[in-house]
Amino acid sequence: MEDNYDKLDDFFRRSMQDHTPDDSWNVPSNSLFENSISQIKIERPKWYRNKALFLLPFLFIFVSGTYLIIVNLNPSSPQTALINENINDNLEQLKAENNALKHQIASLTESNSKLQEDVIELSNSTTKNNVQLKSLISNQIATYPSKDIASLKSGTNSDLTKDIKQRVVSNNKTTGYVHSHLKVTPVLHDDKSNAINSTENSIHYPALLSVLPKINYTNNLSSNKTLLFPLSKIELAESSNHKRNYFVGVSLGVNSSWLTMNKIPKGDMEQVTDYEKSHSCYGAMVNFGYKVNTRWRLVADVSYNRYVSKSKSKYDFFYNEENVYTDQNGLEMYKANLPMMNPLGDYDANLSFRVNNTMQQNELIKEKTQTRQMLDAVALNLGADYSLLKYSKFRFIIGAGFGVTAKVNLKNEFDISIYIDDKLKHNTLEVTNDMKGVNPLVLNGYLKAGLDYMINDHLSIGIETVGLKSFTSLRNSWPNGGPKTYLNAFNSTVGMKYYW
Amino acid sequence: MTDQEAIIAAQKGNYTAQKFLYETYKTRWYMICLRYMSFKSDADDALQNGMINIFSKLSQFDDTLGKFGSWSSRIMVNDCIMLLRKQKRNLIIEDIADQIQLYDEGETPLESISRKEMMELIQKLPNGYRTVFNMYVIEGYTHKEISEKLQISKGTSKSQLFKARKLLKEALEILI
Numbered sequence: 001m002e003d004n005y006d007k008l009d010d011f012f013r014r015s016m017q018d019h020t021p022d023d024s025w026n027v028p029s030n031s032l033f034e035n036s037i038s039q040i041k042i043e044r045p046k047w048y049r050n051k052a053l054f055l056l057p058f059l060f061i062f063v064s065g066t067y068l069i070i071v072n073l074n075p076s077s078p079q080t081a082l083i084n085e086n087i088n089d090n091l092e093q094l095k096a097e098n099n100a101l102k103h104q105i106a107s108l109t110e111s112n113s114k115l116q117e118d119v120i121e122l123s124n125s126t127t128k129n130n131v132q133l134k135s136l137i138s139n140q141i142a143t144y145p146s147k148d149i150a151s152l153k154s155g156t157n158s159d160l161t162k163d164i165k166q167r168v169v170s171n172n173k174t175t176g177y178v179h180s181h182l183k184v185t186p187v188l189h190d191d192k193s194n195a196i197n198s199t200e201n202s203i204h205y206p207a208l209l210s211v212l213p214k215i216n217y218t219n220n221l222s223s224n225k226t227l228l229f230p231l232s233k234i235e236l237a238e239s240s241n242h243k244r245n246y247f248v249g250v251s252l253g254v255n256s257s258w259l260t261m262n263k264i265p266k267g268d269m270e271q272v273t274d275y276e277k278s279h280s281c282y283g284a285m286v287n288f289g290y291k292v293n294t295r296w297r298l299v300a301d302v303s304y305n306r307y308v309s310k311s312k313s314k315y316d317f318f319y320n321e322e323n324v325y326t327d328q329n330g331l332e333m334y335k336a337n338l339p340m341m342n343p344l345g346d347y348d349a350n351l352s353f354r355v356n357n358t359m360q361q362n363e364l365i366k367e368k369t370q371t372r373q374m375l376d377a378v379a380l381n382l383g384a385d386y387s388l389l390k391y392s393k394f395r396f397i398i399g400a401g402f403g404v405t406a407k408v409n410l411k412n413e414f415d416i417s418i419y420i421d422d423k424l425k426h427n428t429l430e431v432t433n434d435m436k437g438v439n440p441l442v443l444n445g446y447l448k449a450g451l452d453y454m455i456n457d458h459l460s461i462g463i464e465t466v467g468l469k470s471f472t473s474l475r476n477s478w479p480n481g482g483p484k485t486y487l488n489a490f491n492s493t494v495g496m497k498y499y500w
Numbered sequence: 501m502t503d504q505e506a507i508i509a510a511q512k513g514n515y516t517a518q519k520f521l522y523e524t525y526k527t528r529w530y531m532i533c534l535r536y537m538s539f540k541s542d543a544d545d546a547l548q549n550g551m552i553n554i555f556s557k558l559s560q561f562d563d564t565l566g567k568f569g570s571w572s573s574r575i576m577v578n579d580c581i582m583l584l585r586k587q588k589r590n591l592i593i594e595d596i597a598d599q600i601q602l603y604d605e606g607e608t609p610l611e612s613i614s615r616k617e618m619m620e621l622i623q624k625l626p627n628g629y630r631t632v633f634n635m636y637v638i639e640g641y642t643h644k645e646i647s648e649k650l651q652i653s654k655g656t657s658k659s660q661l662f663k664a665r666k667l668l669k670e671a672l673e674i675l676i
Contacts, residue, residue, distance in 0.1 A: 005665045009637045012622070012668070015615045016535060016638045019528040025616050028530040028547050033522045036551035037515065372512065413509065415516045429501055429509060429516050 061449050061465055065388070065396050244458070244499035247289045247297075251464065251495020254282050257307045258488040259474075261343050272483065275311035275343050282306060285493055289385070297385040299399065307375045307487065309343045312368070319363040324355060332357065336365075338416065343485045344373040345410055345437030345475045353418050353426035366419040375438075375474075376409040381446060395452045397464075405442040405470065405487075410435050437476055442487070444470040458499050466491040503568055511558045518555055525569060529554075529576050531619070535634050536580035538623050546583050550576040577639055581649065584627060613672065621671050629664035636661050 021027045264272050287301035315338055323335045334355040340347040383401015390396075411433055418426040450464035468491065473484035501509075501520055509517030529550060533543035554572045561571055622630055631650065635641040636657070641649070646657040 005669075008665060008669060008672075012618060012633075013638055015618050016531060016622075018615060019531060021527050022615060026527050026531050026534065026619070028526050028544065032544055032548050033519070033526070033551065036548045036555070037518055039552050040513075040518075040555045370515070372514075413512075413514070415514055417516075427516050427519075429505070429514065431505075 061451050061463055064451055065449060245291045247460075247497045247499045249285075249287045249289070249462075249495050249497035251285045251287070251462075251493040252282075253285070253464075253491050253493030253495075255305055255307075255489050255491040257281065257309075257490070259309055259343050259485055260488065261483050261485045264483045272311055272313045272341050272343070276309055281308050283491060283493070285491075285495065287497075289497070295387045295390070297387075298382075299385050299401065300380070300382050303379045303381070303491075305377050305379065305489070305491070307344070307377065307489070309371075309373045309375070311342050311371045311373075313341050313371065314369070315339060315367045317365055317367070319355075319359050319361060319365055321361055327352075334359075336367075336418075338367055338369075340369055340371060340412075340414055341483065342371045342373055342412070342437070343475065344375050345412075345435070347412055347414070347432060347434050347437055349414060349416060349430055351416065351418070351426070351428065353428075355420075355425075359420070363420070366422070368417050368419065370415040372413040374411040374413075375407060377405045377407045377442075379403055379405040379444070379468075381444075383446065383448075385448075393454045395454075397448075397450045397452060397462075399448045399450075400446065402443070402445045405444055407435065407438050407440055407442075407474075409433060410438050439473055439476050441472075442470045442474055443472045444468050444487070452497065460497045460499065461495070462497065463492070463494050466493070504563065507558060507561060507563075507568060510555060521555075521568075522551070525572060528569060528573065532573060532576045533580055534619055535622050535638065536577070536584065536631065538627070538630075542583070542587075546576070546580045549583060550579040553579055573639075577635070581631065584631065621668055624671070625664055625667060628660050629667065632657055632660035633664035633668070 019026075259275065261272065261275055283303055283305035285301050285303035287299055289297045289299045291297050317336065317338075319334070325333055325335060327333050332355055333352045336351050336353075338349045338351055340349055381401050381403030383399050383403075385397045385399040387395045388398050412431070414430040414432075416426075416428050416430060417424055446466050446468045448464055448466040450462055452460045452462035454460045466489075468487070468489040470487040474487055475483070475485050501517070503521070503524065506517040506520040506524075510521055530543065530547055533546040533550065534540070537543040537546055550572075554575050557575070561568060565571075622633065625633065632646055635646050635649070636643070643654045643657040643661075646652075647654045650657070652660075
């Protein structure tokens with residue numbers, strides 16, 4: 001059944017696939033295009049779409065660095081608070097121990113008073129009894145057989161002991177007994193004072209603490225409350241990777257460049273009417289470093305960066321009949337040399353466009369150009385890094401230096417429009433790789449901040465942000481002092497370093 | 501400027517390049533819109549939406565997978581179908597295929613009809629017939645693809661096509 005419609009289908013297909021404009025019924029209005037174009041949102045590559053992305057490393061470094069600095073300076077920081085907390089814990093413990101000591105001292109004082117009374121009483125009775133005791137001992141010794149004395153003197157009998165029960169008399173009455181144990185130890189020298197070296201009495205006194213208890217200040221801090229000291233005051237032992245003397249690193253990143261174009265001629269025939277003040281692009285860097293001491297490193301880096309600039313310029317010129325020629329198709333053409341003033345470098349465009357014979361000598365012709373320039377540059381920078389904060393794994397680095405930027409390629413895209421009587425007469429897109437208007441070498445300085453994390457003895461990963469400013473103009477200035485363009489770039493990079 | 505140069509420049513938002521592509525393909529795009537939409541005003545809306553999509557998605561265009569004309573036409577067709585859906589017009593009118601009496605080939609001198617008249621005939625078709633007819637006959641979709649895209653059954657797609665053809669043939673007879 002379908003085959004019966006093949007001819008019909010084929011006829012419609014051929015007709016509908018013929019896109020030749022026909023009496024304008026199938027030609028849309030130009031206003032549709034203009035309306036659409038105003039609503040177009042060009043899809044950019046992902047990294048480009050999110051312009052804020054390049055700021056993240058900078059923000060991370062800035063926030064981390066600020067935090068670390070504050071931690072070291074501000075007493076109310078968490079680390080300092082922990083230190084204070086630990087100190088307070090110690091103070092509380094000391095206070096408690098102090099109170100205990102006071103209590104003990106009071107108790108000891110009371111005991112001592114009692115002891116003194118007892119000692120005085122004992123001393124009185126002992127003095128009296130000692131006289132009796134000495135007499136008793138003398139009498140007792142006198143009764144010893146002479147052989148015992150000889151044995152004692154010769155040392156063959158090591159000890160001579162005697163239990164003595166001594167009556168304590170008060171007011172002619174027996175008030176008690178002192179049981180003494182006499183022990184005579186032979187001595188081999190003349191120290192007679194040791195001959196009788198021990199007397200044990202059965203008088204018992206209250207328990208005394210003769211010495212103050214020794215207070216051991218043990219650290220009772222819990223394991224998670226390690227006593228910390230301000231980090232800046234402690235020079236941590238360098239990890240082995242810090243001890244390496246050289247490093248080489250590779251990093252990739254994005255940059256945001258700010259162009260400052262000054263001395264733009266005003267009111268002249270040729271001028272830049274607008275230019276993009278900032279633009280984001282990308283770059284790559286290889287760096288080499290040498291460790292001078294624990295804090296300082298000398299660094300040299302070679303970086304490749306791409307900078308993009310968009311600008312608008314205009315050039316008004318007068319119709320000159322001498323520039324009119326007839327081309328091979330017999331059409332009257334106008335040949336014009338149009339200077340393009342741009343932030344990254346000038347360019348002269350040679351254009352030919354159709355004119356008609358109604359044009360008059362010195363009639364005003366306007367040219368407007370939208371330019372996109374893409375500059376590839378290689379920069380060699382020398383500088384020094386300083387480890388502002390250094391831990392076993394982390395280093396917070398700041399640095400500064402200077403260098404030269406050499407331009408390797410400049411791609412220009414010119415969208416040139418020619419207006420006669422304010423009507424668009426010609427439009428063309430010129431693409432060139434012209435370096436004539438470019439200053440080949442530019443001097444620049446930089447400041448940077450970064451964080452390095454040591455993965456192992458030889459490798460570290462880190463992020464850096466570099467602010468770069470050029471001291472000389474990117475573009476070749478005119479002999480009479482034309483516009484100058486200075487580059488301020490902000491690079492954020494992520495990379496790795498190898499130490500040896 | 502070649503298509504390729506213009507596409508690269510238009511991806512970066514270059515106005516001249518966008519205009520170049522528009523000038524090159526505007527008739528093709530517009531005829532698609534006219535075929536799918538009943539009214540010129542709707543076709544204008546469809547073209548505008550389609551162009552916004554085409555220029556916005558230029559970065560997705562891969563010239564190794566096909567020509568820009570085909571790629572952009574597909575976007576335009578999809579946008580027309582989306583617009584018809586948004587308008588909540590019933591794409592499918594009937595599901596039952598009538599028995600149509602067929603005409604013998606060669607009886608109709610089709611060549612005598614202009615493109616504009618043919619476009620008007622297509623535009624006068626009911627939405628469902630027109631959509632399936634365009635997709636199957638002009639764009640070259642299969643019934644399976646149509647059924648998936650319009651979320652209808654294959655049988656419905658076939659019956660809609662059958663009815664569209666029938667109506668067109670009858671209309672052509674009247675014109676001639």
